[in-house]
Amino acid sequence: MAGEIKEFERKWGMVIDLDKCTGCGACVMSCQAENNVAPQDDATNKLRAHTWLFIYRLSNGKQYPEHSTVYLPRPCMQCGKPTCVEVCPVIATEKGEDGGIVSQVTPRCIGCRYCMASCPYHARYFNWFDPHWPGDLAEALSPDVSTRPRGVVEKCTFCHHRWMLAKDKAIANNEDPLAIAESEYQTSCAETCPNGAIYFGDLKNPDHKVHQLSQSPFAFRLLERLGTEPQVYYLSKREWVRRLGDNYLDDEKTGQPLRKL
Amino acid sequence: MERRGFLKFALGGVVGAVASPMIWTTLYDLAYWTQNWGWIPRLKKGDSEYIATVSKICPGGTPILVRLVGGRVIRTLGNPANDISEGGLTPLAASEGQLLYTESRIKRPLLRAPDGGYRVISWEKAEGILKEKTRAAKESCAFISGDASSSLNDLFSAFLVANGSLDYFFMPNEQNAAEKAWELMGGRGRVGYDLEKSDYVLSIGANIMESWGTVARNRKIFKNTHPTDAERTMTLVFAGAMQNNTAVVSDLWLPTLPGTEAILGMGICRELVSRGMGKSLKGIEEFTKIVQPYTLEMLKLECGILPDRFHTIIEGLLQAKRPLVLAGSSMGHGGGAAPIMAAIAANMLLGRLGQDGNMIDLPLPRKCLALAQAYRRAHANDLVDFSQKIAEGKKTAPKLLFLYEANPLYAWPKNARIQECLDAIDYKISFSGFWDETSAQCDLVLPSALGLERFDDVYTPYGSGFENWTLAKPVAEPRYQARPAGEVIIALAEELGLNLGVSDVPSLLISRAKDIGADFQEYLENGLTYRTSARYDNDWFHLPSGILREAMTSKIETGIRLLPHVVYGIGSPSTGIPPYANRIIADYQLKQNLTVAQMNTETARKLDVVHGEKVKLETDNGSIDVVIALFEGIMTGVVSVTAGLGHTEFDRYSINKGDNILNLTHVHIEAGTGLPIWSDSGVKVVKG
Amino acid sequence: MEDKNQNLENVTKKSAILGLGPFILGLTIAAIFGWHAFPELMTKELKQPVAFNHVVHIEQAGMTCEDCHYLRQDGTFSGVPTTAACAECHSSPITENQEEIRFIAEYVDKGVEIKDKWLVYQKQPDNVFFSHAAHNFETCTQCHDYLYETPQDLCNACHLDVASTTTPPVYKENRLSGYSKNTMMMPTCEACHANPEHYDGITRATNACAVCHK
Amino acid sequence: MDYSKPLDAALFPKGCERCSLTKFSMWMCVPIWHLIFGTVAALVVFGGGLGYTALDNRFGFGLWITLDLAIIALGAGAFFTGLLRYILNIEELKSVVNFTALLGFLCYTSAMVILVLDIGQPLRSWFGYWYPNSHSMLTEVIFCISCYCIVLTIEYVSLILDSDAFSGNKYIQHLAHNFHVYMPLFAGIGAFLSTFHQGSLGGMYGVLFGRPYLFREGFFVWPWTFFLYLLSAVSAGPMFSVIVITIMEKFTGRKFVSWKVKQLMGKIGGTMLVVYTIAKCLDSYVWIHDLLPRAGNTFDEMFFGFIYSEIWFWTEHITLIVAILFLVIPRIRRIPFFFYTGLLLTCYSVVLNRYLMTVQALGIPVLPFENWTYYWPNWSEWGAFAFIFGYSVLSLSLTYRYTPVFPEEPELNKK
Structure with a gap:
């Protein structure tokens, strides 16, 4: 009954170079504007704040001056074997067959939050209240992503709407919609990052940057031992950062290259 | 039997209802209703x-x-x-x-009533008041601009000069201190940072990846020199008290206490001199004497540096082909000229000043309008000095003050005495996009069109490595009744019969474009940045002596040091915290309405405080309530607090979110240069 | 006790003949209400803001469908024309038609956007992404050429055939859901999207949620 | 009219005495106040959103789900007693089987009420039936609980129809009789449905492979929390019924069920408890020594501070063992103090188990760089608790007053 790891022709994935992230939050700002995430009066309670893309500050656990810090942006991992999809009672979320993006159909969602309880990455967010755009902020709503009412779960979709729009653009220009260039479909966070820390593309397409990067000896994924097979890879040349990507017993070695494509 | 008949009738009714689509379509319709609740905004399509x-x-x-x-x-x-x-x-x-749509935008001209409240007035009336007040004030007026990189400054300053006043000021920025340092060391133009070509960048105190200079460009350079899948082509070293946004991606972090940037710079100079660098430079003997006290021992003591990392950096600088040393304050302003002078001297010793990949002498901006003040003159004006003198009664307050997207009340420490200065001025007029702290004390508040609603430009912002110019053009009609401040000023000048030599803002920008050789029309269409390769040669520079020696005598804080941490996401004094930005304020920066103070375990142990404890940070200037958060990436004896919080105006995203760090710091004067310094401060941690 | 049983039997006999009466009566009333009265009650009829005459525009003005309803360069569909587009001809009245005069007075002159006011019969809710680009005539007619002889036939597969109307049909809206009665519902989408024959070859469609939902 | 009897005496079950209507009405104020408070809380949540609760994105499940799981486990007395009575024909249990059905009905309907409150879009709740995801354990739960709720409703209705108020109506008497004839069938269906959803509730947690505290695989079959939940429910269910009966006896001062039957219930529950405890301890052992280390976790990492400390984990286990001692050894079981303590300890352990699996499991940081987070329900969540408490007390009181829920009551209270 446990979900199988699904393989598709395309596999949209992300590679985040942690050695280049300054934690500035430009990606988070872009994400919100792109996806019509409603603002909140107070977002200091991070357990109630909608951050489809959340930036963690990691520590190597040592004292000053040996201490080292790294910022880790965490979008939805778009797991190959998602914890959330199997558990949804109403099929409001599914592993998309067109690139393996885990969708969230908010009009179907009944808000039981079982998917949130299942996700070890906390990538899912519940609309505790109705969204509110004070003043004229609703004027800035993008037509590409629907607004969500209270009582439903939402999450990062790898800006799936951009993929749909890119395909339509290709059709309108008599091009093959399934053979678009890497640059035609980029997530909002990836294109925004001033440091170029976020790469996005088809993990299976050798022409795409993420394909090679995901096979780097410095690549790792979060909580890989759970078997979720995330489609988001992280890169760091620092061993302690890679080790923080998963739970290890003290006597276990880490830092081995991961090749699981 | 009646009852039984009715029961049958009812049963038939139920069967009939169930068999009809009534119940089922209603269930569906209810669900559709929840998917399209009327009180949630609908999307609007369009091209x-x-x-x-x-x-x-x-x-x-x-x-x-x-x-x-x-x-x-x-x-x-x-x-x-x-x-x-x-x-x-x-x-x-x-x-x-x-930001175009926030609640904090000023929508209509507002006039302060005698009771302190504001009345909405028409633009005609507002223009009438403008004219009347300007005419009455004559030369007794001043202007504060919140936008240092715009050519509109020429317009405003020309307007001021036409009225007979030279009191034109900028909001706090590092630019003023850097230009001063540059000038003092013989620079003919403006300091430019050729980061693109450098292969070793040492940033002393300047958070170049977050808030110093041309951030987007700095970070692009970092991106290109630090490819993910290849060896880096530039080494980035950051010296500062905390693992901030720059430190986390830099290739080496050299901890140094806040406010000791100049000492570290001098220490580097001493080390370079002792290794025989700069022998042929003019004034090297004198300079050698000046840097003599800054030994490694002193650096360890004063800056808290780690000697091995210090030596790695010296080696790195010496081995690099095109090293660059730059300096700035952790706050992005208020750090004085001494650190920058020391950095310039270090670059001279390295033999790189004026060369590719180092500091270069960019052309001085020429005036677009004949009447406007010269660049150096305008940037030499010191608002702190002006304000303090007025507050002390050493200077007569102007009758009229114009503020343009400026929020000085928020942006300076209390003892800059902006409040007293404002109180002393008869009439204050603010052109502002947002309802900021200073506008809330002005007599006339005029809604200024924002950058996306007006013609404007960005002309070689501080930190650039080349002369550059980007045109800002209106992409939408000004919302509400906002008007471009430049046009209002031009109209006002016409009304007053002053000839500024310009008919509208675009023609001002056209003359700027023409002056630097750009095709206005072309850049209007493509929206790109025009750049020139103009620069002065470097034979005018000389090693600093007297002034630097004097500047180095400025007071150094002892005890627990306060480290302001500036992050761009939280907005600027003139924007407040943007609507979506509160999500990027981390829980180690703000907790509910309390500012968070970060320190390491060792500091906390010394101060006998624990993670999550509420304490007061106190200085002679004031105190703020904070909650302690432990973070090991910070030097012992340093408390870091995020700047940009603690607004009392703007909207729900800014008001009462933490405290303003400037309530703690205080201004003191840098010896020699006379520049105000306020970025460093000692602080007391008071329990309970 | 005896009497009671007797009564009970009588009743049973009677109900054998008459017993179904009340049941059928109840059933009929409820069914009529459920099938006819209730849907009526739930429907609100709305008139279009302007009595736009498609026929006149096509036959007399010689316009084509694509003059107003076209695929943009970026692949999105223009939908209903904007006031500005109408005003390209109707900046001032070109006929004596009262509706035209009113349209110009109320929309063109006042700068009111007709696109925001026009009622789209096949209006999809915000959570639906329908790609006009993907559902194009060239692709569909590779197999379904017998169904769609002209591009208009394909349009009419989902849309009302408004092109042949001189006045716009009445717009029927559900009071509760706010949906147009003529709008396409998910089963219609699934008729193709859940049909594996569309998964390869020319259409390369999928039935993934996010293909139609945004 | 006999004025020495309460006004509504005609409606009382045959041969049973009840307090005066005035006294009863006063007593009714207690549940009604709870109901009002609960209703206010529910309206706030329905009207304004779940933001009015203390739940957050980490604790998507909180008090409500804990409560849901707990009352469903405790309500398992209904199906298990029904199974023993009607299928296995243990005649003695006929004196409690009505009551366990009633208690089951209350527990399950309460659970449904909370579920409706707990989901963000109650108006879409029917999606669960109409667009079911056959892979989801929750779908199984939804279907089984609703079906079983119907079964329990039928059982409850038959109990109401048994009431003396309807003794004049032949039609209803016929109907009631028919219900009784088919009761074994209902009991069978109920047992089948319950087995599945009690298990699925455990399965719901056991399948969460992203949660180290919950995930279980291998041992029996996948996922083995399925059986743990079932076993814990069948042990605690009958015991909870006895506890509630005893509390009611204390309140009314009358006897409803003989000590012998209670002992029998305790014995049955105790026997099941032995099986459950063995399974639970094995489960914990394998979890600590196999599953956790394989995921790179240690036992210590699952606990933190006081509220998340190991104390609760050990309490859960130790109370089970103590309860077994009290309930399985006949000599100890016969002493009322130990008997009732055993029952209470079992129920406590099962409720604690549901709490730990809901709140502690979600509080544990899975990502190595995350922190522990805390959750404490606020008034609106307690409101739901008050609601079901009021609802249950109200229903129990009314049902007890007017229906022969305890068939042996007249016998046991003969003076």
Whole structure:
């Protein structure tokens, strides 16, 4: 009954170079504007704040001056074997067959939050209240992503709407919609990052940057031992950062290259 | 039997109802209703366009693309076609679209009534008041500009000069201190930082990846020199008290206490001199004497540096082909000229000053209008000095003050005495996009069109490595009754019969374009950044002596040091915290309405405080309530607090979110240069 | 006790003949209400803001469908024309038609956007992404050429055939859901999207949620 | 009219005495106040959103789900007693089987009420039936609980129809009789449905492979929390019924069920408890020594501070063992103090188990760089608790007053 790891022709994935992230939050700002995430009066309670893309500050656990810090942006991992999809009672979320993006159909969602309880990455967010755009902020709503009412779960979709729009653009220009260039479909966070820390593309397409990067000896994924097979890879040349990507017993070695494509 | 008959009738009714679509369609309709609740805004479709322009709220002049749908501004994106940023976007520039619509925008001209409240008035009436007040004040007027990189400053300053006043001021910025340092050391133009060509960048105190200079460009350079899948082509070293945004990606972090940037710079100079660098430089003997006290021992004591890392850096600087030393304050301003002078001297010793990949002498901006003050003159004006003198009664307060997107009340420490200065001025007029702290004390508040609604430009912002110019153009009609301040001033000058030599803002910008050789029309259309390779040669420079020696005598804080941490995402004094930005304020920066003070375990142990404890930070200047958060990436004896919090005006996203760090710091004067310094401060941690 | 049983039997006999009466009566009333009265009650009829005459525009003005309803360069569909587009011809009245005069007075002159006011019969809710680009005539007619002889036939597969109307049909809206009665519902989408024959070859469609939902 | 009797005496079950209507009405104020408070809380949540609760994105499940799981486990007395009585024909249990059905009905309907409150879009709740995801354990739960709720409703209705108020109506008497004839069938269906959803509730947690505290695989079959939940429910269910009966006896001062039957219930529950405890301890052992280390976790990492400390984990286990001692050894079981303590300890352990699996499991940081987070329900969540408490007390009181829920009551209270 446990979900199988699904393989598709395309596999949209992300590679985040942690050695280049300054934690500035430009990606988070872009994400919100792109996806019509409603603002909140107070977002200091991070357990109630909608951050489809959340930036963690990691520590190597040592004292000053040996201490080292790294910022880790965490979008939805778009797991190959998602914890959330199997558990949804109403099929409001599914592993998309067109690139393996885990969708969230908010009009179907009944808000039981079982998917949130299942996700070890906390990538899912519940609309505790109705969204509110004070003043004229609703004027800035993008037509590409629907607004969500209270009582439903939402999450990062790898800006799936951009993929749909890119395909339509290709059709309108008599091009093959399934053979678009890497640059035609980029997530909002990836294109925004001033440091170029976020790469996005088809993990299976050798022409795409993420394909090679995901096979780097410095690549790792979060909580890989759970078997979720995330489609988001992280890169760091620092061993302690890679080790923080998963739970290890003290006597276990880490830092081995991961090749699981 | 009646009852039984009725029961049958009812049963038939139920069967009939169940068999009809009534119940089932209603169930569906109810669900559809929940999917389209009327109180939740609906999306509006339309055709998309992307217009290239430049961010006017991001001090680094980030190029942007504005997305419009059906003529409405939706959001800003990075502009991949512009090689300044190559598509990158700072968090502040990312919020520019939403800022058009916030509640804190000033919608109509407001006039303060005698009871202190504000009345909405018409633009005609507002213009009448403007005219009357300006005419009455004559030369007794002053102007504060919140936008240091705009050519509009020439317009405003010309207007001021035409009225007979030279009191033109800028909001706090590092530019003033840097230009001073540059000038003192023989620079003929403006200091430029050729980061692109450098292969070793040592940043002393300057948070170059977050808030110093042309951030989007700095970060693009970092991106290109630090490829993910290849060896880096530039080494980035950061010296500062905390693992901030720059330190986390830098290749080496050299901890140094806040306020000791100049000492570290001198220490580096001493080390370079002792290794025989700069022998042929003029004044090297004198300079050798000046740097003599800054031994490694002293650096360890005063800056808290780690000797091995210090030596690695010296070696790195010596071995690099095109090393660059630059300096700035952790706050982005208020650090004085001494650190920058020391950095310039270090570059001279390295033999790189004026060369590729180092500090270069960019041309001085020429005036667009004959009447305007010269660049150096305008940037030499010191608002702190002006304000303090007025407060002390050593100077007569002007009768009239214009503020343009400026919020000095928020942006300076209390003892800059801005409040007293404002109180002493008869009439204050604010052109502002947002309801900020200073506007809330002005007599006339005029809604200023924002950067996306007006013609404007960004002309060689501080931190640039070359002379550059980007045109900002209106992508949408000004919302509400906002008007471009430049046009209002031109109209006012006409009314008063003053000839500024310009008929409207675009023609001012055209003359700027012509002056630097850009084709206005071309850049209006493509929205790109025009750049020139103009620079002065470097034979005018000389090693600093007297002034630097004097500047180095400025007071150094002891005890627990306060380290302000400036992050762009939280907005600027003139924007407040943008609507979506509160999500990027981390829980180690703000907790509910309390500012968070970060320190390491060792400091906490010394102070006998624990994680999560509420304490007061106190200085002679004031105190703020904070909650302690432990963070090991910070030097022992240093408390870091995020700047940009603690607004009392703007909207729900800014008001009462933490405390303003400037309530703690205080201004003191740098010896020799006379520049105000306020970025460093000692602080007391008071329990209970 | 005896009497009671007797009564009970009588009743049973009677109900054998008459017993179904009340049941059928109840059933009929409820069914009529459920099938006819209730849907009526739930429906609100709305008139279009302007009595737009498609026939006149096509036959007399010689316009084509694509003059107003076209695929944009970026692949999105223009939908209903904007006031500005109408004003390209109707900046001032070109006929004596009262509706035209009113349209110009109320929309063109005042700068009111007709696109926001026009009622789209096949209006999809915000959570639906329908790609006009993907559902194009060239692709569909590779197999379904017998169904769609002209592009208009394909349009009419989902849309009302408004092109042949001189006045716009009445717009029927559900009071509760706010949906147009003529709008396409998910089963219609699934007729193709859940049909594996569309998964390869020319259409390369999928039934993934996010293909139609945003 | 006999004025020495309460006004509504005609409606009382045959041969049973009840307090005066005035006294009863006063007593009714207690549940009604709870109901009012609960209703206010529910309206706030329905009207304004779940933001009015203390739940957050980390604790998507909180008090409500804990409560849901707990009352469903405790309500398992209904199906298990029904199974023993009607299928296995243990005649003695006929004196409690009505009551366990009633208690089951209350527990399950309460659970449904909370579920409706707990989901963000109650108006879409029917999606669960109409667009079911056959892979989801929750779908199984939804279907089984609703079906079983119907079964329990039928059982409850038959109890109401048994009431003396309807003794004049032949039609209803016929109907009631028919219900009784088919009761074994209902009991069978109920047992089948319950087995599945009690298990599925455990399965719901056991399948969460992203949660180290919950995930279980291998041992029996996948996922073995399925059986743990079932076993814990069948042990605690009958015991909870006895506890509630005893509390009611204390309140009314009358006897409803003989000590012998209670002992029998305790014995049955105790026997099941032995099986459950063995399974639970094995489960914990394998979890600590196999599953956790394989995921790179240690036992210590699952606990933190006081509220998340190991104390609760050990309490859960130790109370089970103590309860077994009290309930399985006949000599100890016969002493009322130990008997009732045993029952209470079992119920406590099962409720604690549901709490730990809901709140502690979600509080544990899975990502190595995350922190522990805390959750404490607020008034609106307690409101739901008050609601079901009021609802249950109200229903129990009314049902007890007017229906022969305890067939042996007249016999046991003969003076």
